[in-house]
Amino acid sequence: MKRPTTSHFRVGRQYSTILNTRSRNSIRPLAVGTVLSFGALASYYFFFPDASRGAPTSKHEKLSPSHFTPCTITSSEPCGPNTRLITLKIPPKFLPASDEKRFSSIWSIFVKDDDIQVERPYTPLEGVDAEGQMRFWIKKYPHGEVSRWLHSKEVGDEIEIRGPLQTWLWKDDDVWDEVVMISGGTGIAPFYQLFHDIISQGVSPRTKFTLLHSSRSPSELPPSAILLPLSSFASENPKRFQFRVFVDTLDPTDEIDRLKVNVGRINRATLVSSIKEQSSPSKWWMWPLKKSAELDIDVRKTLFLLCGPEPMITALSGPYGRNFSQGPVGGVLEELSATSSQVYKF
Missing domain, CATH: 2.40.30.10 (Translation factors)
Incomplete structure (x- = not known):
């Protein structure tokens, strides 16, 4: 899971088109001082490491965030x-x-x-x-x-x-009826950790989980060491876990064992169908109600977790906020009336 970390400094200077010589001379020291101040700030950022990058190395202490x-x-x-x-x-x-x-x-x-x-x-x-x-x-x-x-x-x-x-803490209190995880590329890593530690261990048994993963082509899909445990668990526990894989293109010569691949990108229809499928009534007499039921994310307490390329995150849930804060919910999830408490962007 990789995010850009470089900060960019932009210095703007505005000049009036009507300035006499005297006013220009009075402004020049201020402008020069401003440029020098920003230059010093940029130099400090790039040439002096912050506390984390300058953390010491220890060969005798236990693993810790405070040292390497x-x-x-x-x-x-x-x-x-x-x-x-x-x-x-x-x-x-x-x-x-x-x-x-x-x-x-x-x-x-x-x-x-x-x-x-x-x-x-x-x-x-x-x-x-x-x-x-x-x-x-x-x-x-x-x-x-x-x-x-x-x-x-x-x-x-x-x-x-x-x-x-x-990075993000799973709370074992069954507060969510459904959890939908959406990943792209190596963004599947945090969700595989959640699968390994929580989903496959039977934690929060009443919560239903869905993982939707997207890669550009079959050759860029996660390795079998990741895919097979997910697909096997989904086959054996369909009421607990749903796993779907998407690729932008599929060559006729591509061979993917034991895995059904969908061609196309994850979009609104994908999310709606996944939630409805995961929420299908188990009683036969409720089947007619399924067709007429409206999708109600808030009532069913659905949580959406997203990790992947920024264009995917933006299209589905809106862009990150400043300094990669969560930002408001946008995109497809805004159309589905999801609130900020129901969406988390890694």
Whole structure:
């Protein structure tokens, strides 16, 4: 799960078309001072790291958000165009207590690129096991410093991480009748963690879950290590979990085992049909009511979680707010009358 983090500074200066020489001279020092102030601010931002990027490295303390801890790459497997399944291992003695809330789904860690001292957050698919292993599905982006750096690493190489950091907390109180997760590309990672820790473990048994995942082509779909557990659980627990996969295009020569792929993008019709299908009445005498029932998101207490490319997020739920805050609900979900309390954008 990757988000842009670079801040951009824009300095605007307005000049009146009617200024005499004296007024121009009086304004010039102020304008120069303003430019110098913004220049100093920009220089400070780019050349002096913030507290997180300047966090120290500790080889003796337990894993923590306040410092970096060395770990080792134990596996790095290519699994599609520009993607890899990468497994990291941290010595078990450095693991915090497993019952800490920071390890409650959904959480992530920061990986630091030692070459340029930049860090990026990544979500471990299955959390961390007792042996200290964490597995990630990571895509290499042309301008992604850390992702390209990670892809260049080999088994046995040592890197530094810090965390865990809570991304979003699942509350086990059955407050939601339905949870609809919508992901694109590697944005499936937080939802797979939720599936591994919550959905497949029978937590919140009355809540129904739906995962809608989209990739541009079959070759860019998640690896079988992710897809097969999801599809198998959905087949065995249709009343608990629904899983649907979408691709923009499908070549006739593409072969995808044990997985039904839908061609097209996730849109309003997709959401409505998924919610209605997941909410289908189990009693035969209620079937006639299903056809005439109106979709009522608020009454059924449906939660929408989204993680993926910004264009997808914007189309379905409206753009992020300033500094990647949640922003107001827009797009398809606004049309469906979803409120801000029912939508969360990762």
